[in-house]
Structure formats: structure tokens, C-alpha cells
Amino acid sequence: MKQTFYKYQGTGNDFVMIDNRQQIFDKNDTKHVAFLCDRRFGIGADGLILLENHDTLDFKMVYYNADGNESTMCGNGGRCLVAFAKQLGVITDTCSFEAIDGLHNASIENGIVKLQMQDVDTVEKYDNHVFLNTGSPHHVQFESDIEAFDIKIKGSKIRYGAPYNQVGTNVNFVKQLTDSHFKVRTYERGVEDETLSCGTGVTAVAIAMHYIGKTKKNHVKLSVQGGELHVTFDFESGSYSNVWLIGPASFVFKGELV
Numbered sequence: 001m002k003q004t005f006y007k008y009q010g011t012g013n014d015f016v017m018i019d020n021r022q023q024i025f026d027k028n029d030t031k032h033v034a035f036l037c038d039r040r041f042g043i044g045a046d047g048l049i050l051l052e053n054h055d056t057l058d059f060k061m062v063y064y065n066a067d068g069n070e071s072t073m074c075g076n077g078g079r080c081l082v083a084f085a086k087q088l089g090v091i092t093d094t095c096s097f098e099a100i101d102g103l104h105n106a107s108i109e110n111g112i113v114k115l116q117m118q119d120v121d122t123v124e125k126y127d128n129h130v131f132l133n134t135g136s137p138h139h140v141q142f143e144s145d146i147e148a149f150d151i152k153i154k155g156s157k158i159r160y161g162a163p164y165n166q167v168g169t170n171v172n173f174v175k176q177l178t179d180s181h182f183k184v185r186t187y188e189r190g191v192e193d194e195t196l197s198c199g200t201g202v203t204a205v206a207i208a209m210h211y212i213g214k215t216k217k218n219h220v221k222l223s224v225q226g227g228e229l230h231v232t233f234d235f236e237s238g239s240y241s242n243v244w245l246i247g248p249a250s251f252v253f254k255g256e257l258v
């Protein structure tokens, strides 16, 4: 049976997108998801996203990492899914959808998607890093040689090491550029390599930098390998709310596998 696949990318974090409102995709076939994401034998992507119907909201998001396993929230994927839903005519310029971490509001204008992320009430500050969950788990630490260090070696060591171990975490390396602008490179769990951008990752970095006092701003710019993202938030009595991830989401390709 012919299946139509789309590809989108958000600041270089790329995804195979499937309109699964008819529920025809086999969600348990991990090998098939990994094949579709394979950059040599398949279509190639950091992850795969299903758009599904929802009883009360505009749609539902199901996210898989490139390793074929369903995973936690993908911020760039969520932004791309909003653009995909608009292309399909499921929405016009605003929407609300359900993802694995709950409800998300979003808007799209001129290819820029604003995605509301979950509130963050807990930020763990350690001597040399910060850990928090922005819909996916994120380890955040400074890296002075951010252009030239070996992210795959350093990132996988942290991702698989204690206390994260097999379940793991995403690992974000940060360099401060100004009082509200940071460079970020991310080693992503489930891709097991650097991605050109990580949406929940830059959201974690923005909040972590504010939490440890490296920025006093509540609008932070993050420069990633694949472009630029913005994160805005409110901070009150130790909690972060009204958190928004803002950036471009672009259609790349539509095709069929027979």
C-alpha cells in the first residue's frame, strides 16, 4: 500500500512527518521507524512524527527518535508539526495539540512557529552542570571550546554515564555570547549524535542560564548549528511559566514509498 511521507526541518533538526489521522501506520514496528530515519538506507531524519486526530484538540503528536523508539517531547518537532498541520489544512494560524508531555498551544506566521512549552518548576543546580526537564530531560554545562570539542565523545560519555545510564539524557554544551545570547550544541538521546538544533534543549538552556544568574532577561536568543531560536518565559517564586519556543519550521519534501 502506498504511503505518503513528508519531511520538515526546524533549524536543521529534521523529521519524517506522517498524516496518521486514518491510523494506518504500524506504531509498534521500531525497525521500520529506524529504517525511515536512516540517512543511507531510508529517507533520513533525526526523528519521525505522526499527526493524529484528537477528540477535543486540533490534533495529537506522537514522536519517535531516529533509533525507532517512541520518546519524550520534541520541541522542534512540535514546531514542524504545526507547520505540517497548516499545510494539510488541519489548522489555520493557531492551534492546541496533545503531546506526550501534555497540552501545547502554538501559532504560525510567515513560517515562524511559536510553541508553548510546559512549565518548569524544578531546576537541579550542581557544581558543573544543571539538570532539568522541559518535556525531555536535559543536562546543561558550559563548554569554552564550543566550536572544536568532540561532542560525540563528550556527549555520549555524559548521556550513558551515571546518574543517567541507559535511560539517559540529552546533553547541551553552552557558551555565553552576551547577557541574553548563548551558543548551544546538543548531543541528543535516541539520535546518539549531535543534532543541528534541539528545541527542548535550547528551552532548557535558556531557563538554566536564568536560574543560575547568567542572564536576567526573560527573552533569550540561542544560536545553534542550524540557525537561531528564541525562548521567552515568565519567572515567579522559583517557577518558569508562559514558556515559548520560537523559530522557523520549513517544508522540505513530499514523497511516496511503494
Ligand SMILES: N[C@H](CCC[C@H](N)C(=O)O)C(=O)O
Pocket (backbone or CB within 6 Å): 013, 046, 047, 065, 071, 072, 073, 074, 075, 076, 077, 136, 137, 170, 188, 189, 190, 191, 197, 198, 199, 200, 201
Ligand atoms: N531526543 C529527545 C527528543 C527530541 C528532542 C529534540 N529533537 C527537540 O527538538 O526537543 C529525547 O529523546 O529526549
